Amino acid sequence: MHIVAVLALDQVIPFDLATPIEVFSRTRLPDGRVPYRVRVCGATPTVDAGAFTLQPPWGLDALATADTIILPGRADVDRVPDEVLDALRAAAARGARIASICSGAFILAATGLLDGQRATTHWVAAGLLARRHPEIDVDPDVLYVDNGQLLTSAGAAAGLDLCLHLIRRDHGSAVAADAARLSVMPLEREGGQAQFVVHDQPPVPRGSRFEPVLTWLEDNCADDLSLDDIAARAGMSIRSLNRRFREQTGTTPLQWLLRARIRRAQHLLEATGQPVDRIAAQVGFGSPTAFRDRFKRVVGTSPQHYRTAFRRRQSVPS
Incomplete structure (x- = not known):
């Protein structure tokens, strides 16, 4: 079972948080099996999500066993707890796949893992990301960037594109297309992603x-x-x-x-x-x-x- 850990930190953007939870939880293989187990984890017992608070059932220790880690965007891009950065670096060192949605790229950038690589984020925040991290090649004009182990996406609906791209990588186009239909998500998106543009119907x-x-x-x-x-x-x-x-x-x-x-x-x-x-x-x-x-x-x-x-x-x- 492929474990997907979705990291919820204070000021998490609810849309970005819900997207991977829904997409991966609903995915089914042709024989009906469930390929992903989703775990929502946090650095604190209670997380402020703006309009509401939540209590993640998993702590940062969930990152140590996750196959894929999703970093949703946050309204506050200034502060990332050191223990979070350490956990992400350790997860990357053992080979975990890490993907950010929207301003979640700032969390990934703070680890230093994106240094020397191409990345994207919400176009509103792309300039700030480039100024803070000049060692990253920030591309504000794409939906997502796939560097293999590390992936970043633009804001809002681009998070859906990213999640469906990961499903396609793992299980092929047919499973990804079914996941898209369940999300009522049109995959025909124009724009140049790194690696390959996913153009499912x-x-x-x-x-x-x-x-x-x-x-x-x-x-x-x-x-x-x-x-x-x-x-x-x-x-x-x-x-x-x-x-x-x-x-x-x-x-x-x-x-x-x-x-x-x-x-x-x-x-x-x-x-x-x-x-x-x-x-x-x-x-x-x-x-x-x-x-x-x-x-x-x-x-x-x-x-x-x-x-x-x-x-x-x-x-x-x-």
């Missing part, structure tokens, strides 16, 4: 008029579908389809279809040894060159590099 809006159409698109994304085909399936004009589709999904029908094809390709690259050219045909691209160009534009790397790096990560215990 947005969840189908349940109960909406487009639910049958999107399910049909997912099931038939390898077919040569045109905008006319999609409009006919939806029973509306192309003009109405484009307008209403964007209102409900935030993108166009053809862009949605392309993302579905790329997501299918990511899964095949992760789970099979099929040649890239064969995968290109299986996911609906007319030529391997067109597939490689689109894949690199969306994911940020080539299909072969993606496959190599993902399999290397899967072979290393987290």
Whole structure:
């Protein structure tokens, strides 16, 4: 069982605290097993979370056995107890994975572990982080940065992106996509993350008029579908389809279809040894060159590099 310790310190931001608790607690493997055990821990018996107080059931000793440690953001970025920094350094020394959300990057930066590495945080606080820690390469324009053992994310919803990225690293795209649906979280996020951009398909809006159409698109994304085909399936004009589709999904029908094809390709690259050219045909691209160009534009790397790096990560215990 993979233990995820979520560290709650005074002035913790409730949204950042709740995000990893909910996402990891709800994750299920295809056979129904629970892959993560979440432990909320603190440095003090009572933690001030602004609008409320909480009593973490675990102390800092939980960090000594955690496989992954999540550092939620705090309203107070000035003071981090020495015992917390020592516990985090010890956890990193034994190989634990540590990820920060929003201003939680200031906690991680205070340990010195991020020195010489690229990192991000909420764009409002990025300048302050860079001034306080000039030895860190602070990038305010990305959703998250993955350095392998150490990860940082921007604010608010970027914490969801980070948690889902960790699930994808651990268990692949299908499990991450299921976790995203449970969170009603669209994973189609633009922006350049370090390593790879995770572009899983947005969840189908349940109960909406487009639910049958999107399910049909997912099931038939390898077919040569045109905008006319999609409009006919939806029973509306192309003009109405484009307008209403964007209102409900935030993108166009053809862009949605392309993302579905790329997501299918990511899964095949992760789970099979099929040649890239064969995968290109299986996911609906007319030529391997067109597939490689689109894949690199969306994911940020080539299909072969993606496959190599993902399999290397899967072979290393987290």
